[in-house]
Amino acid sequence: MNDSASNGTDSGTDGTSPGPRRSDATRAAILEAARERFAADGYERATIRAIAKDARIDPSMVMRYYGNKEGLFAAAVSYDLKLPDLTSAARDEVGRALVTHFLAMWEENEELTAMLRVGATNQGGAERMQEIFREQLLPVARQACPDPEQAPARAGLVASQLLGLALTRYVLRFPPTVALAREEIVAWLGPTVQRYLTAPSP
């Protein structure tokens, strides 16, 4: 509950910007190591000691800069899926666009894998994923699907397919799923997502 982000030291004459700190490199190294470890091991097995060793500093620095393990995780992974505005996209291409975007997001860094691994074991992680789903994927479904009443169910179906792909490809690493090329995935999953969003309920 204590604040570890309270820093009143501005370094220049400009009073507005926080100003760069000498330890920014260390902070960044910690975050990068934390992302890797959380993505590879999940929450419980990603120990602060291991993260500190990867970042080549002392474990106590992690505590000083991020308060505790939970704070470190919150600082290391971001909640933003950066979903593009799909209203301008062609109505019958929303599925492919979504799959393409998710694939890119998932492979450009390890934050989402970390979040998924943690969400599978940690209660707090699961709740954070529910938030992401509700605040980011749900609005997209509301725009794309015909009956707004059905948006939650349809968004849930989309999430099941997209997260299922991430699970089998990046976490469980089923060989055939790992071997699929990006375009193949888009070609297979795009129509599925499209149908979940826009097809009349069966």
Next chain:
Amino acid sequence: MNDSASNGTDSGTDGTSPGPRRSDATRAAILEAARERFAADGYERATIRAIAKDARIDPSMVMRYYGNKEGLFAAAVSYDLKLPDLTSAARDEVGRALVTHFLAMWEENEELTAMLRVGATNQGGAERMQEIFREQLLPVARQACPDPEQAPARAGLVASQLLGLALTRYVLRFPPTVALAREEIVAWLGPTVQRYLTAPSP
């Protein structure tokens, strides 16, 4: 590596059957508690002490009967998806049949949820899920899909959808996905799985 299952004590005149032991009730209680805990908490957070407390016995009993924590997990969860023989089923109903079967399997006990949670965090768990995939789902795909060459990729796609549903419904518990009725899920996912198995590659 040591054996904790070596029991040469037969209780009756019949020499063939192992014979019931006095501690069978305890063993069963341990396994049941273990399944619940592994399903609810994953491998690391499901402590032997907690399992023992649920089973109302001492933690050391768990060790005596199952050797170590890994042995307990192996004894608690089964690997058998009991996939029905789908050769006799109608060719265009394989998708719905698979989804229906998976839903029933997943909800009749907590073993699959436990396996999924553990697979997401534990290296050994992930490998065990790869085995299940390879030895049980893959053969079904080989029977159902036209070109045997494409069976692995198609089985991987099916796994992504089925495990994704399990993830969002039983682990992350996304409210809209939890709220779906079984028939709705079959109606939505059945055609998807069917397409992944039998449709010509896009």
Next chain:
DNA sequence: AGCGTAGGCCAACACGTGTTGACAGTCCAG
């Protein structure tokens, strides 16, 4: 009845964890 053996509990060990506080070097403002 007597005895061996299995069932069960208790206390403890060794270890790894998150977390904390005291201490030394280092940079910059005054």
Next chain:
DNA sequence: CTGGACTGTCAACACGTGTTGGCCTACGCT
């Protein structure tokens, strides 16, 4: 030059974990 803050290290604490061995009890066979 001097003081204070920031950065970093070291050692330790309190706790929970898997795991082990010793002890007592009670059943079941002879």
